[in-house]
Amino acid sequence: xxxxxxxxxxxxxxxxxxxxxxxxxxxxxxxxxxxxxxxxxxxxxxxxxxxxxxxxxxxxxxxxxxxxxxxxxxxxxxxxxxxxxxxxxxxxxxxxxxxxxxxxxxxxxxxxxxxxxxxxxxxxxxxxxxxxxxxxxxxxxxxxxxxxxxxxxxxxxxxxxxxxxxxxxxxxxxxxxxxxxxxxxxxxxxxxxxxxxxxxxxxxxxxxxxxxxxxxxxxxxxxxxxxxxxxxxxxxxxxxxxxxxxxxxxxxxxxxxxxxxxxxxxxxxxxxxxxxxxxxxxxxxxxxxxxxxxxxxxxxxxxxxxxxxxxxxxxxxxxxxxxxxxxxxxxxxxxxxxxxxxxxxxxxxxxxxxxxxxxxxxxxxxxxxxxxxxxxxxxxxxxxxxxxxxxxxxxxxxxxxxxxxxxxxxxxxxxxxxxxxxxxxxxxxxxxxxxxxxxxxxxxxxxxxxxxxxxxxxxxxxxxxxxxxxxxxxxxxxxxxxxxxxxxxxxxxxxxxxxxxxxxxxxxxxxxxxxxxxxxxxxxxxxx
Amino acid sequence: xxxxxxxxxxxxxxxxxxxxxxxxxxxxxxxxxxxxxxxxxxxxxxxxxxxxxxxxxxxxxxxxxxxxxxxxxxxxxxxxxxxxxxxxxxxxxxxxxxxxxxxxxxxxxxxxxxxxxxxxxxxxxxxxxxxxxxxxxxxxxxxxxxxxxxxxxxxxxxxxxxxxxxxxxxxxxxxxxxxxxxxxxxxxxxxxxxxxxxxxxxxxxxxxxxxxxxxxxxxxxxxxxxxxxxxxxxxxxxxxxxxxxxxxxxxxxxxxxxxxxxxxxxxxxxxxxxxxxxxxxxxxxxxxxxxxxxxxxxxxxxxxxxxxxxxxxxxxxxxxxx
Numbered sequence: 092x093x094x095x096x097x098x099x100x101x102x103x104x105x106x107x108x109x110x111x112x113x114x115x116x117x118x119x120x121x122x123x124x125x126x127x128x129x130x131x132x133x134x135x136x137x138x139x140x141x142x143x144x145x146x147x148x149x150x151x152x153x154x155x156x157x158x159x160x161x162x163x164x165x166x167x168x169x170x171x172x173x174x175x176x177x178x179x180x181x182x183x184x185x186x187x188x189x190x191x192x193x194x195x196x197x198x199x200x201x202x203x204x205x206x207x208x209x210x211x212x213x214x215x216x217x218x219x220x221x222x223x224x225x226x227x228x229x230x231x232x233x234x235x236x237x238x239x240x241x242x243x244x245x246x247x248x249x250x251x252x253x254x255x256x257x258x259x260x261x262x263x264x265x266x267x268x269x270x271x272x273x274x275x276x277x278x279x280x281x282x283x284x285x286x287x288x289x290x291x292x293x294x295x296x297x298x299x300x301x302x303x304x305x306x307x308x309x310x311x312x313x314x315x316x317x318x319x320x321x322x323x324x325x326x327x328x329x330x331x332x333x334x335x336x337x338x339x340x341x342x343x344x345x346x347x348x349x350x351x352x353x354x355x356x357x358x359x360x361x362x363x364x365x366x367x368x369x370x371x372x373x374x375x376x377x378x379x380x381x382x383x384x385x386x387x388x389x390x391x392x393x394x395x396x397x398x399x400x401x402x403x404x405x406x407x408x409x410x411x412x413x414x415x416x417x418x419x420x421x422x423x424x425x426x427x428x429x430x431x432x433x434x435x436x437x438x439x440x441x442x443x444x445x446x447x448x449x450x451x452x453x454x455x456x457x458x459x460x461x462x463x464x465x466x467x468x469x470x471x472x473x474x475x476x477x478x479x480x481x482x483x484x485x486x487x488x489x490x491x492x493x494x495x496x497x498x499x500x501x502x503x504x505x506x507x508x509x510x511x512x513x514x515x516x517x518x519x520x521x522x523x524x525x526x527x528x529x530x531x532x533x534x535x536x537x538x539x540x541x542x543x544x545x546x547x548x549x550x551x552x553x554x555x556x557x558x559x560x561x562x563x564x565x566x567x568x569x570x571x572x573x574x575x576x577x578x579x580x581x582x583x584x585x586x587x588x589x590x591x592x593x594x595x596x597x598x599x600x601x602x603x604x605x606x607x608x609x610x611x612x613x614x615x616x617x618x619x
Numbered sequence: 620x621x622x623x624x625x626x627x628x629x630x631x632x633x634x635x636x637x638x639x640x641x642x643x644x645x646x647x648x649x650x651x652x653x654x655x656x657x658x659x660x661x662x663x664x665x666x667x668x669x670x671x672x673x674x675x676x677x678x679x680x681x682x683x684x685x686x687x688x689x690x691x692x693x694x695x696x697x698x699x700x701x702x703x704x705x706x707x708x709x710x711x712x713x714x715x716x717x718x719x720x721x722x723x724x725x726x727x728x729x730x731x732x733x734x735x736x737x738x739x740x741x742x743x744x745x746x747x748x749x750x751x752x753x754x755x756x757x758x759x760x761x762x763x764x765x766x767x768x769x770x771x772x773x774x775x776x777x778x779x780x781x782x783x784x785x786x787x788x789x790x791x792x793x794x795x796x797x798x799x800x801x802x803x804x805x806x807x808x809x810x811x812x813x814x815x816x817x818x819x820x821x822x823x824x825x826x827x828x829x830x831x832x833x834x835x836x837x838x839x840x841x842x843x844x845x846x847x848x849x850x851x852x853x854x855x856x857x858x859x860x861x862x863x864x865x866x867x868x869x870x871x872x873x874x875x876x877x878x879x880x881x882x883x884x885x886x887x888x889x890x891x892x893x894x895x896x897x898x899x900x901x902x903x904x905x906x907x908x909x910x911x912x913x914x915x916x917x918x919x920x921x922x923x924x925x926x927x928x929x930x931x932x933x934x935x936x937x938x939x940x941x
Binding site: 137138139140142145147148217218219220221222223224225228273274275276277278279280294295296297298320321322323324326327330331333334336464492493494495497498499501502512513514523527533536537538539 | 654655656657658660661662663664665666667668669670671672673674675676677678679680704705707708709710711714715718719774777778781782789790791792882883884885886887888891892895898899900
């Protein structure tokens with residue numbers, strides 16, 4: 092009997108042990124619960140309202156992940172479908188966009204033609220006071236019918252076709268914007284988009300958190316969650332990257348590339364940023380071409396690009412980076428046109444000769460307003476001051492906040508002197524920058540032509556470029572205008588600057604080009 | 620009678636807040652209006668534009684109205700509890716301040732308390748050992764720390780204590796709730812407490828020396844009361860009045876003076892809010908912060924006045940003090 096009970100007990104234990112082993116085996120072999128793939132990204136500046144009409148800034152890198160655009164830019168700057176599956180210029184003044192029917196906002200409501208029409212009309216409504224209204228200057232009206240949106244222009248514009256892929260092309264949810272336009276995009280009124288991500292948290296001066304938009308119509312992005320952490324101090328951002336608290340950042344100080352490169356993977360890429368000086372051709376002594384040539388010859392732009400900016404720049408010869416023409420014209424044609432530009436390689440002797448031949452052979456004194464919030468421009472200004480001192484030009488650097496400094500340019504009062512410029516085109520269209528700095532239309536209050544270059548021939552060429560419907564024709568005309576302008580030396584071109592991204596070691600980011608921030612750029616990240 | 624004088628004193632000071640707030644906001648408004656370009660040029664930040672765009676932006680922000688009308692719009696909103704909207708972020712100003720004020724208050728309170736604790740201890744130790752090498756070393760050390768620029772202290776603290784030693788978090792407020800946030804504020808509070816340390820140390824030292832030289836201390840010691848009791852129960856308590864004044868000044872001054880610490884540690888506080896507002900000519904936020912600071916100064920001084928009466932019952936206000 093005892094043996095029977097022992098046998099029963101052993102059987103029970105054996106069965107229990109087998110059961111435990113079976114359960115353990117199942118548990119061990121069960122697929123692991125998927126971990127959310129997260130991206131932590133450092134930003135230097137606190138984002139403004141995440142609503143483009145109230146925010147014409149670098150925050151597009153966040154907005155592009157939340158909002159769809161009508162079109163998008165490919166790697167080479169070519170236009171590609173986005174919310175619009177196709178588009179057609181039915182005549183030089185009419186563009187028709189076919190809107191996809193499967194796009195849904197993150198709150199589950201469908202994107203309608205009404206939303207698209209409303210979004211574009213935001214920039215035309217003076218009551219909204221959109222900061223991008225100038226990009227819609229050629230637009231007469233926007234209307235919708237069926238699945239089509241029609242944009243009518245007042246006059247042909249080579250720039251317009253790119254705007255739907257730029258900051259002006261974001262599509263907003265009409266119902267949520269109308270509910271509270273004043274506070275839209277703020278931490279209290281988060282934007283609703285149909286892009287790959289949605290905002291779940293926005294704490295000003297701290298962070299913005301995005302999670303996948305479950306209703307996104309496109310290919311699911313690789314990250315489940317993205318956190319943009321605001322780290323204004325360069326050292327803190329560096330240590331955060333080194334420690335792994337952030338995975339990357341686009342805000343790498345030019346002065347510390349070597350330090351950052353020792354702990355992170357640095358990749359530089361074209362950005363078409365132009366930095367230079369405008370010189371008021373209507374003010375003595377700058378109205379003397381010898382003076383303008385002397386100012387150019389005296390600056391070692393090669394040294395500026397290599398020394399001050401750590402290889403993140405190349406010397407410039409005009410406003411447009413030649414890369415903006417690639418894809419539209421053959422490289423040989425671009426090179427030939429740039430070869431015709433009047434150039435000023437560093438030559439102190441020639442600079443002195445030009446000064447000697449000028450109306451001010453003994454030199455003169457002038458002032459340069461420098462935006463105190465730009466370390467890059469401050470460094471460049473210091474270098475220019477030293478360079479010009481060698482030819483008798485006493486340059487006083489006037490450090491100013493960015494706003495008041497830009498207001499001086501906008502006021503466009505007489506005697507603008509020398510103004511430092513840093514600008515980048517909104518689209519891969521060379522007409523925009525050429526118009527801004529070489530057209531007499533811009534040599535007015537609120538314009539950018541602080542050189543007061545007023546040449547009817549250049550105006551005619553640029554006007555034709557703006558109205559050209561063939562991108563290649565427009566590009567050729569801009570090349571011609573640049574050559575004509577260079578002969579009058581209205582500007583002191585300094586550098587075309589590249590941008591740089593720092594990533595945690597082992598990560599890379601491929602195919603980064605200008606206008607990267609107008610795309611779902613996070614998909615270009617390759618993690619280990 | 621004593622209580623009545625305190626209550627009347629409090630009411631008088633609170634009522635003074637109204638004309639003070641109007642005067643301060645008017646001065647700030649007029650000074651800000653003198654900045655060329657206003658917020659429009661700052662917002663555009665070098666982007667090409669045209670006259671129509673600028674005029675539309677100015678119209679939306681009421682910047683094309685006469686100055687007195689701009690101020691009227693703002694003050695009439697304030698009366699209704701609407702302090703306007705940030706031109707920079709689109710946030711209601713009350714929300715912008717509300718999100719940040721508790722962080723700044725906690726940071727400052729912790730910083731001031733740490734400073735008072737450390738400075739008070741050092742000051743007492745120096746006073747008790749006055750004239751000795753120890754006394755001179757304490758004063759020199761605290762002055763040395765106070766002489767370092769705040770951002771240098773912040774970066775040094777970040778690098779050595781947070782990054783190298785890993786004792787503290789590197790930046791931000793964390794995402795784990797109040798305790799996590801409190802922990803994230805410890806190192807910034809320590810940094811905040813260092814700059815005024817020299818001042819507090821010297822003030823406590825001087826006040827304690829003054830009290831220790833008083834007859835009652837000599838008498839108490841002669842009667843055999845333990846020195847520790849004489850020191851803390853009597854002398855220090857009497858020395859607290861000037862220390863409270865200093866603490867009040869500290870608490871007020873640090874409200875927007877912690878911008879370096881906030882920047883280095885990535886903390887969304889009032890300092891950064893004000894700096895950004897000034898940088899972008901964000902009138903509504905500037906006005907809101909200035910009003911808040913003015914109210915805070917008055918309230919802090921009221922609290923200090925109340926503490927005086929607790930520490931020293933002989934202190935009275937108004938007619939009762941005559």
